[in-house]
Amino acid sequence: xxxxxxxxxxxxxxxxLGTWNLRGDTCTSLVSEALQLGYRLIDTAQMYDxxxxxxxxxxxxxxxxxxxxxxTKLDSRSNGYQQACEGIVRSLDNLNLEYxxxxxxxxxxxxxxxxxxxxxxxxDEGKVKAIGISNYDEKRFEQFxxxxxxxxxxxxxxxxxxxQKWALHQKLKAHGTVMxxxxxxxQGKIDIAKEPVLVQLADKYKKTPAQIxxxxxxxxxxxxIPKTKHIERxxxxxxxxxxKLLPEEMRMIQSLDxxxxxxxxxxx
Ligand SMILES: NC(=O)c1ccc[n+]([C@@H]2O[C@H](COP(=O)([O-])OP(=O)(O)OC[C@H]3O[C@@H](n4cnc5c(N)ncnc54)[C@H](OP(=O)(O)O)[C@@H]3O)[C@@H](O)[C@H]2O)c1
Numbered sequence: 581x582x583x584x585x586x587x588x589x590x591x592x593x594x595x596x597l598g599t600w601n602l603r604g605d606t607c608t609s610l611v612s613e614a615l616q617l618g619y620r621l622i623d624t625a626q627m628y629d630x631x632x633x634x635x636x637x638x639x640x641x642x643x644x645x646x647x648x649x650x651x652t653k654l655d656s657r658s659n660g661y662q663q664a665c666e667g668i669v670r671s672l673d674n675l676n677l678e679y680x681x682x683x684x685x686x687x688x689x690x691x692x693x694x695x696x697x698x699x700x701x702x703x704d705e706g707k708v709k710a711i712g713i714s715n716y717d718e719k720r721f722e723q724f725x726x727x728x729x730x731x732x733x734x735x736x737x738x739x740x741x742x743x744q745k746w747a748l749h750q751k752l753k754a755h756g757t758v759m760x761x762x763x764x765x766x767q768g769k770i771d772i773a774k775e776p777v778l779v780q781l782a783d784k785y786k787k788t789p790a791q792i793x794x795x796x797x798x799x800x801x802x803x804x805i806p807k808t809k810h811i812e813r814x815x816x817x818x819x820x821x822x823x824k825l826l827p828e829e830m831r832m833i834q835s836l837d838x839x840x841x842x843x844x845x846x847x848x
Contacts, residue, residue: 581620582821584803586710586733587756592682593649594798595818596621598762598807600628606809611637613811615648617818623736623762623805624675625653625686626667631674639676650675651736651805653686653714654699660691664698668707682710684736688720693727700730710734712757718748725755734758739802740766741775741793744837749802760803765790769842777832785823788816795820796833 583591597614599607599622607630611622615637624634631652638648652675658667671680683702685695692713699711712734716724725731735752739745739761749759765772772778778789785792790806794817797804806817825833 581618582798584758584801586758587731588710588733590681590710592710592734592758592803593619593621594803595619595794595820596623596649596651596803596805597814598623598805599630599634600625600807602628602633602807602809603630604633607633608636608640610809610811610814612640614814615641615643617815619814619818620647621649621651621681621803621805623651625655625684626657626671626674627653627655627686631671632676635675635677645677649681650677651682651684652680653684653736654695655686656689658695658698659689661694661698664695665701667695668698668702672707679706680708682712682734683708684712684714684734687715688713688724692724696724696728696732700728703730712736714762718751721748721751721755721757731755732757734760734803736760736762736805738763738841738843739797740764740842741770741772741778741833741836742766742838743841744834744839746834746837749800753801758803759801760805761797762805763842764794764797764804764806766842775836777836781825781829781832787819787823791816791820792825792833795823795825796830799825799830 658664702708712732714736
């Protein structure tokens with residue numbers, strides 16, 4: 581596993597398992613499998629309605645708590661200071677944890693600064709080890725950081741082959757905020773298996789197109805949280821740290837950027 585250092589000094593795995601759309605026993609057993617395969621970061625959210633199932637897998641694992649990195653997110657039910665305080669307690673209860681490694685404001689809600697204030701308090705109390713935001717573009721990020729302290733440690737955003745977000749990444753880096761990519765594989769909406777550049781590089785490195793994409797992102801310093809419900813893909817997605825793309829190969833993949841979203845709901 582490779583790590584990226586947050587502005588708290590904590591290390592966050594560059595690769596994690598996304599759990600959107602994983603429910604019930606399937607969720608618990610996939611998270612357990614992932615932990616056995618060496619995943620250390622699990623990404624959940626109140627919105628995914630699976631924090632308890634993630635918590636069950638954590639309770640069953642032999643991996644030390646210190647080695648795990650658990651992310652969750654406050655959604656619109658926590659749109660206010662008091663509601664966010666309650667939301668933090670709810671996630672701790674659901675996950676059955678004494679602390680959460682990273683807690684995000686899921687989207688730019690009307691009362692996001694008040695929600696963040698609740699996160700800052702939880703951070704000061706040690707209930708949450710790092711705090712951040714999700715789905716903030718450059719303009720919203722700039723506005724948000726005028727009003728909050730400390731600067732968010734992570735901004736989790738849509739980022740994949742077609743929407744690579746280099747300018748946002750630069751801006752975040754300049755402020756010490758790590759960019760984490762959701763839908764790094766384009767949620768299956770991009771046929772990466774047929775993309776000639778990826779196929780060529782996959783052939784060269786004896787990897788799959790998915791592994792080339794995940795390597796490209798992490799080599800940029802963008803953290804990724806691909807989701808799969810297939811154990812063989814869990815394993816496949818984890819084997820991305822044993823090869824390195826050349827600078828010209830990075831540029832070839834960069835040229836596939838269209839600068840366009842795959843999800844209309846992200847346009848606020
Ligand atoms: N903050 C936010 O607003 C936000 C929004 C969306 C997502 N997220 C987080 O980001 C995580 C990842 O995003 P995502 O689930 O939307 O999309 P994703 O990880 O980009 O893609 C998942 C899709 O790719 C397939 N897949 C996985 N590994 C593959 C491989 N090696 N080869 C080919 N196909 C593969 C999966 O199919 P199978 O399952 O059938 O293998 C699934 O259809 C989510 O689970 C969630 O934790 C956050």
